[in-house]
Amino acid sequence: MRSKNIKTMDEPHRAPSAPPSDKVDAELNRQRLMSLINSMADGVIALDIKLRIVITNGAALNMLNINNDPVGQSVDQLLRPLTADGQPVDLQRLIRESTRPWTSRDWLIAYSPTDKINLYLSVSPVHSGYGRAGGYVLLLRDITREKSLEQEKDDFISVVSHELRTPITIAEGSLGNAELLFKRAAVDLPDIAAMLTQAHNQITFLADLVNDLSTLSRAERGRLQMSAQPLNGRQLVEELASAYLAQASNKHLLLQTETSASAEAITSSPLYVREILQNFLTNAIKYTEKGKVVIGLRPYPAGLAFYVSDTGIGIDRHDSQRIFERFYRADNSHTRHTSGTGLGLYVASKLASLIKARIEVKSRPGGGSTFTLLVADLASGGH
Ligand code: ADP
Numbered sequence: 001m002r003s004k005n006i007k008t009m010d011e012p013h014r015a016p017s018a019p020p021s022d023k024v025d026a027e028l029n030r031q032r033l034m035s036l037i038n039s040m041a042d043g044v045i046a047l048d049i050k051l052r053i054v055i056t057n058g059a060a061l062n063m064l065n066i067n068n069d070p071v072g073q074s075v076d077q078l079l080r081p082l083t084a085d086g087q088p089v090d091l092q093r094l095i096r097e098s099t100r101p102w103t104s105r106d107w108l109i110a111y112s113p114t115d116k117i118n119l120y121l122s123v124s125p126v127h128s129g130y131g132r133a134g135g136y137v138l139l140l141r142d143i144t145r146e147k148s149l150e151q152e153k154d155d156f157i158s159v160v161s162h163e164l165r166t167p168i169t170i171a172e173g174s175l176g177n178a179e180l181l182f183k184r185a186a187v188d189l190p191d192i193a194a195m196l197t198q199a200h201n202q203i204t205f206l207a208d209l210v211n212d213l214s215t216l217s218r219a220e221r222g223r224l225q226m227s228a229q230p231l232n233g234r235q236l237v238e239e240l241a242s243a244y245l246a247q248a249s250n251k252h253l254l255l256q257t258e259t260s261a262s263a264e265a266i267t268s269s270p271l272y273v274r275e276i277l278q279n280f281l282t283n284a285i286k287y288t289e290k291g292k293v294v295i296g297l298r299p300y301p302a303g304l305a306f307y308v309s310d311t312g313i314g315i316d317r318h319d320s321q322r323i324f325e326r327f328y329r330a331d332n333s334h335t336r337h338t339s340g341t342g343l344g345l346y347v348a349s350k351l352a353s354l355i356k357a358r359i360e361v362k363s364r365p366g367g368g369s370t371f372t373l374l375v376a377d378l379a380s381g382g383h
Helices: 021-039 058-064 091-096 144-185 190-220 233-250 270-286 333-337 344-354
Strands: 043-048 053-056 102-110 116-127 133-142 229-231 254-259 266-268 292-300 303-310 358-363 369-376
Touching: 043 058, 058 133, 116 144, 144 190, 190 344, 229 270, 233 254, 233 270, 233 292, 233 303, 266 270, 266 303, 266 369, 270 292, 270 303, 270 344, 270 369, 344 358
Parallel strands: 254 292
Antiparallel strands: 043 053, 043 133, 102 116, 116 133, 229 266, 292 303, 303 369, 358 369
């Protein structure tokens, strides 16, 4: 890590012979503020409205490897972030367009072709009163170590899930067959039948977990390349309904479709939309004991709205705020008796953000749930 003496940008003014006391106070306050900013471990850069540097601290100068006083320079003379694939970022434009604070964790700063750091950057407009922007404040942090740990974790998950997939699939198939043959043979050994069912359920759970983990690690690495293609909403709804019919009737549930006549085809990722809806359907069937599950489609100004509704156990307000978190499962008697990884909706929300889609949930404990996926038509520039 580069080390440099911390530079105070503004040296204190020489005190005039008899300064008025409010001037002394103001000067003292200014010096206090400067030492506070200079003591921060994060880099700070304050810009005026024309994106010229007004204040920097030692941490920012260290991180950007700057020796001279940059006050008055334009921000792009000092800070030139690159995207992960080495393309320059148009930071000036992004800052100028910011009306609200935003952050990025995906850019790099390159000192040389081989010496790079991962940058955390936060940009906040500073309001000078009457809602007008008076400048911007940038916060910088070197997150190279965190990023490499994340990368190692993702690599680990990806290798482990890949290695586990084959043996689990084989074991799942064999157990499923053994269970079926045993039941068909109608031998009166209920303990063995129960053991086989239990083993089969557990291995199915493992197979789901491995699938979710591997989709997740690919989504988090940004490896899932979204391919925008024509998506026929009605056809997808019909296909999904027939694929899940057996699962629903096993639980004596009705499975209905609702497709609006005016619902047109759009451009999006049929693969991801299907994966997300499959997740909604699996949950709807899993968390419903009586009644019906509906998969439907209606027009939505920016694209298509798909929904899956059920007459199941519902979700209370506290849980509905958390069900998209990784590994979160509502704690109730029903979830305790059904297998689940708590990853399905987390993965669904990751996939949705990759295709500029939004998920909405309406639910009431005991009154069923409706999960809606608002899919933007990517051909018309999204929503
Ligand atoms: P899981 O594998 O547990 O189903 P998910 O991420 O798919 O994981 O869902 C998270 C939690 O959200 C579930 O454990 C359940 O508590 C709740 N949930 C999801 N869908 C429904 C639904 N249709 N009805 C009731 N609860 C649901």
